[in-house]
């Protein structure tokens with residue numbers, strides 16, 4: 128094992144997108160590997176990969192369509208061994224990976240909550256009737272319209288920096304961002320207030336970083352085992368099984384959050400009509416080992432209540 132560790136002459140190649148958040152997550156992964164194996168920074172090489180999702184900036188992603196817009200190029204480079212591991216935000220990852228790749232290493236989860244971000248206002252309730260809010264997330268959009276049908280919601284694409292710039296330019300009065308991303312980038316001075324999960328259920332896997340690898344790379348498997356967070360894995364097992372049983376993409380307004388309570392795991396799932404006119408929730412609790420089965424049954428119950436066409440645009 129020890130003689131197989133990466134060295135400055137033969138570094139472990141970490142693939143990532145180039146956004147500031149993606150880079151912060153790649154550096155966090157590197158930092159944890161350095162600490163676990165007492166390695167110098169030079170034993171790692173961070174390789175920035177531009178994906179089609181990064182390239183297409185002028186259209187809403189739901190119009191572009193296609194699978195794995197932000198992952199295809201990264202996964203191809205891993206399969207051809209240009210990189211050894213890839214670091215991802217788990218909430219952006221499809222529930223299934225291409226043949227030959229595994230995504231089963233997770234770092235300890237950050238704050239799962241969404242934040243209300245506004246230069247002037249403190250809370251959601253401070254938004255005046257008909258106020259303009261920016262978001263590109265179908266889930267946040269539907270959740271907001273469900274509570275506040277009066278709000279004017281405008282498309283807010285791009286990375287966190289782009290969205291904060293639009294906000295500063297007055298394109299909208301407020302936006303919503305994951306606390307995890309703000310924390311990981313050290314954006315402590317951005318005016319934001321966390322929204323409790325009972326008020327806005329986060330996306331499945333929000334706040335979790337996942338590390339992907341080639342299934343046959345045993346050297347990397349051994350290394351990643353040292354930094355894997357078991358509890359995050361158990362929570363994501365429930366949440367991602369729930370998502371997979373409903374819809375593996377991120378094209379539907381779905382929220383889901385699992386929490387460990389002693390030796391049991393609790394899950395709440397939520398689905399919304401895209402226009403926010405209806406929101407259905409369900410929850411359950413099970414032994415931790417049955418997390419995925421529970422996720423699937425919560426999804427099945429919601430699907431039965433929703434009926435045909437629930438996710439269609441009206």
Ligand SMILES: NCc1[nH]cc(CCC(=O)O)c1CC(=O)O
Pocket residue numbers: 216217218219287303304305306307308332333334335336
């Ligand atoms: N879809 C973009 C995305 N993917 C992951 C995060 C934040 C970090 C996380 O939730 O793990 C963000 C930005 C945001 O929602 O504010």
